[in-house]
Amino acid sequence: MIRVLIVDDSLFIRTILRDLLKDSPEIEIVGTAVNGIDALAKIADLKPDVVTLDIEMPRMNGLEVLEALRKERVRPKVIVLSTLTSRQADMTHRALRLGADDFMLKPRDVPNVRGIERELIQKIKNLVSLPVIVRSSEVQKGKADAVVLIGSSAGGPPMLDAVLSALPADLPAAVVVTQHMPEGFTASLAERLNRVSPLPVRETANGDTLQTGTVLIAKAGYHTVISGVYAGAQKTAGRIVHSTAPPLHAVRPAVDMTFTSAARVFGPRTVSVILSGMGSDGGEGMLALKNAGGSTMVCAEEDCLVYGMARSALARNCVDRVVPLKNLAHEITRAFSRL
Numbered sequence: 001m002i003r004v005l006i007v008d009d010s011l012f013i014r015t016i017l018r019d020l021l022k023d024s025p026e027i028e029i030v031g032t033a034v035n036g037i038d039a040l041a042k043i044a045d046l047k048p049d050v051v052t053l054d055i056e057m058p059r060m061n062g063l064e065v066l067e068a069l070r071k072e073r074v075r076p077k078v079i080v081l082s083t084l085t086s087r088q089a090d091m092t093h094r095a096l097r098l099g100a101d102d103f104m105l106k107p108r109d110v111p112n113v114r115g116i117e118r119e120l121i122q123k124i125k126n127l128v129s130l131p132v133i134v135r136s137s138e139v140q141k142g143k144a145d146a147v148v149l150i151g152s153s154a155g156g157p158p159m160l161d162a163v164l165s166a167l168p169a170d171l172p173a174a175v176v177v178t179q180h181m182p183e184g185f186t187a188s189l190a191e192r193l194n195r196v197s198p199l200p201v202r203e204t205a206n207g208d209t210l211q212t213g214t215v216l217i218a219k220a221g222y223h224t225v226i227s228g229v230y231a232g233a234q235k236t237a238g239r240i241v242h243s244t245a246p247p248l249h250a251v252r253p254a255v256d257m258t259f260t261s262a263a264r265v266f267g268p269r270t271v272s273v274i275l276s277g278m279g280s281d282g283g284e285g286m287l288a289l290k291n292a293g294g295s296t297m298v299c300a301e302e303d304c305l306v307y308g309m310a311r312s313a314l315a316r317n318c319v320d321r322v323v324p325l326k327n328l329a330h331e332i333t334r335a336f337s338r339l
Contacts (some may be wrong), residue, residue: 001028002128005048005288007039008032009057013106017052019127020117030187036060040068043076050077050124053100055091063091066098077101077127079120082185085224091183096191101127105187118305122158130165130196141211143237144174146269146339147226148332149262149289151255153180153277155305157189159325161196164215166329169198172336173271174210174238176224176262178255180277183221190217210238223248223257228265249281255309259285268293271335273328274313276304277329283312290318295335297321299328 004027006017014032016047021027030046033039035057043051056064062080069075080095080103081087092103104116128279137322148171152159156179167175180191187203193215194201201215205226208216218224222242229239248254255274259282262270274282276299290296296319298310313319325333 002026002050003028003030003046003048004124004267005030005039005042005046005051006032007034007036007051007057007062008054009034010054013054013081017120020120020154021124022239024121024326027121034061036065036068039065043069048076050079050127052079052081052120053095054081055088055095063095063098066095066100070099074106076097079123080102081106084182086175086184089182089188092133092185093188093191096188096283096297099247101195102192103185105182105185110294118206119155119158122309122311126161130161132195133165133198141213144210144212144214145237145266146173146212146336147262147266148173149259149269149270149272150175150177150275151179151259151273151277151282151285151309152177152275153251153279153281153306153309155276156180158195159299159303160189163198163273163275163323163328163332164193165198167199168333169213170197171213171333173269174212175199175215176204176210176218176226176240176258177215178218178224178253178258179255180251180281181232182219189214193217204240204242206240206242208240210240216240218253218258221252223253223258226262226265238262249279251279251281255282256285260288263292263294266292266294269339270294270334272296273296273332275325276306277309278306279308280312282309283316283318287311287316287318290320295325297328297331297335300324 080100082092190203225241
């Protein structure tokens with residue numbers, strides 16, 4: 001059993017989280033706390049494995065709780081819960097720097113509650129099972145002549161944990177992840193994934209050159225377009241261009257923008273994957289990659305919270321393989337042995 005303590009000054013949120021988690025056979029709710037002082041006392045008394053932690057609370061906030069926990073030799077894993085504001089995005093990033101292990105956006109109202117249940121449970125399970133990667137030094141990477149492209153939306157972050165943590169450190173390609181997420185939160189996602197992936201992970205910056213063995217997370221608020229630049233000896237390298245073109249499929253970044261642009265630069269030296277996600281983003285882009293000679297795959301429906309994005313690719317008959325989540329990293333690696 002995974003012992004969980006819920007910390008939030010809102011009775012509404014405490015009740016929601018308890019209701020979401022109480023029926024999971026692998027999770028035991030050991031208590032709730034209404035502020036940071038209450039939380040630290042109950043952490044010491046109840047010894048939870050995982051804490052869900054609100055950031056803004058009276059008397060002692062979540063950042064102060066994390067500061068206090070840094071002094072402890074043994075501490076629980078911490079999932080920070082954030083609301084959709086730029087201030088909360090900044091505080092979430094600070095929380096990860098202070099030692100929080102993951103983050104999640106709070107449901108805004110009752111209709112949105114059930115949408116987070118499966119993702120929250122998966123995050124809790126991940127925290128007690130995924131290893132934390134410690135790199136002694138970063139090896140200088142060369143320009144990539146092949147690329148892995150991953151697209152995801154609702155339900156995607158826990159799946160990214162599973163895929164990126166299982167990729168080999170010597171993967172002979174760059175990785176670009178386009179995850180639908182509110183502005184301000186992709187930097188926190190990159191920092192969190194950097195702890196579990198053998199490959200270094202960071203948020204995209206305009207002008208980045210794609211490097212072999214490096215993972216880039218598309219910055220929210222911009223489309224991540226991959227343009228070609230001459231790299232010598234008739235080779236073309238990929239460069240990140242941040243575009244403020246209007247949202248596509250009501251999102252920015254859009255998976256279709258990244259996939260379609262990468263097809264023009266890397267052609268057959270692409271491996272593309274669609275994970276969980278609502279809507280149709282990614283279908284047209286995967287078709288472009290397939291037509292350019294790339295390898296295409298989607299995650300199996302039973303592993304996805306929402307199957308809209310994968311289904312949009314399947315409807316276009318451009319998917320080479322439907323793969324269980326646990327096998328995706330292996331299939332991505334295997335695809336490069338055939339290039």
